[in-house]
Amino acid sequence: MQFPDLDSFIAARPPAFTKGPSAMIFAEDGVEIESTLYHHLNAGFKSVVLFGHPEFKLDRKLQTSVIRVNYDMAAGASLIDAVNAAISIAPGAWLYYCYNAEYLFFPFCETRSIGEMMTFHGEERRDAMLTYVIDLYASNLKDAPNAVSLDDACLDKSGYYAQARLDPEVHNHPKERQLDFFGGLRWRFEEFVPPDRRRIDRISLFRARPGLVLRPDFTFDDEEYNTYSCKWHNNLTAAVCSFRVAKALKRNPGSTHDIKTFHWHNSESFDWTSQQLMDLGLMEPGQWF
Incomplete structure (x- = not known):
């Protein structure tokens, strides 16, 4: 599942995300994105969302198991703004956020x-x-x-x-x-x-x-x-x-x-x-x- 921007993700209210526990991974660059995603999938999060530039490549397994949101951190997109927007659609759910290589x-x-x-x-x-x-x-x-x-x-x-x-x-x-x-x-x-x-x-x-x-x-x-x-x-x-x-x-x-x-x-x-x-x-x- 992939969304062209934050607003479309919020409007869609993905059911797995709103139920939680859900992880939001913010990719500032291309370093260790895949290892970060696999680590949090293995931790048991029901939904893992990657916020990052659409050019960042993922292997086939991650493409089917991770929600992607086009969100260019290098162009000034804010983790704080995205987390606060996500809070509004997931009342009662446990949420987590971090950057890539964390x-x-x-x-x-x-x-x-x-x-x-x-x-x-x-x-x-x-x-x-x-x-x-x-x-x-x-x-x-x-x-x-x-x-x-x-x-x-x-x-x-x-x-x-x-x-x-x-x-x-x-x-x-x-x-x-x-x-x-x-x-x-x-x-x-x-x-x-x-x-x-x-x-x-x-x-x-x-x-x-x-x-x-x-x-x-x-x-x-x-x-x-x-x-x-x-x-x-x-x-x-x-x-x-x-x-x-x-x-x-x-x-x-x-x-x-x-x-x-x-x-x-x-x-x-x-x-x-x-x-x-x-x-x-x-x-x-x-x-x-």
């Missing part, structure tokens, strides 16, 4: 589906889930000059921290159960990253409802959606393992020549398992065992 991991995802996790999370009276964007990068930039390598991916095993999220409307008092999280390449190479793009937290998984709005900083206008847990115990969190920052730092003329390697003493090979991320404290199983 891969969702959640506790025990090797043996449990995204639908099972969302059902459990909803039973805990939660309508959104905090995700940490964990930077991935090739350990050898000579072999992978764009910093992307699925077979040689690394991540930082330490260097992550949190700060209170201040509320300017209440004399900058800290917001309840909200924190700003930092780390990874955005922290190590912060001189090349604008201050408003250094956080690594996103609310990537959420239940749509009428009037809900995703803001440009990947938080919602409903403050409860932005909390990391409920008031009575810890909740599940997930990780979006992402080559996006590494790609940008190597593509940007202002940083590429200053970065010879992303590897440092706290680098660790990524084994593509949820257990590694839980062992490193990069996501929380909460009460889900």
Whole structure:
């Protein structure tokens, strides 16, 4: 199924998408689009939608299993606008968004589906889930000059921290159960990253409802959606393992020549398992065992 633009997708209200759980993948370039789509199909999403330029090629299997929406990110099309439009047609459905070369991991995802996790999370009276964007990068930039390598991916095993999220409307008092999280390449190479793009937290998984709005900083206008847990115990969190920052730092003329390697003493090979991320404290199983 393919739509010529966002408006036609919204008007069609594809039944599988509006029921969910559904994944929206936004392709900024042609890097690892197919691996991103397969990863999220394998995670158990009932509907996977690719928003990207129509010239991006997909293999035959993906052509029949993925919904395509012509949406040129390079020409200024906005992830935020598309997600907010999608919210309007899928009340009650669990939705997820990410870019290409980003891969969702959640506790025990090797043996449990995204639908099972969302059902459990909803039973805990939660309508959104905090995700940490964990930077991935090739350990050898000579072999992978764009910093992307699925077979040689690394991540930082330490260097992550949190700060209170201040509320300017209440004399900058800290917001309840909200924190700003930092780390990874955005922290190590912060001189090349604008201050408003250094956080690594996103609310990537959420239940749509009428009037809900995703803001440009990947938080919602409903403050409860932005909390990391409920008031009575810890909740599940997930990780979006992402080559996006590494790609940008190597593509940007202002940083590429200053970065010879992303590897440092706290680098660790990524084994593509949820257990590694839980062992490193990069996501929380909460009460889900």
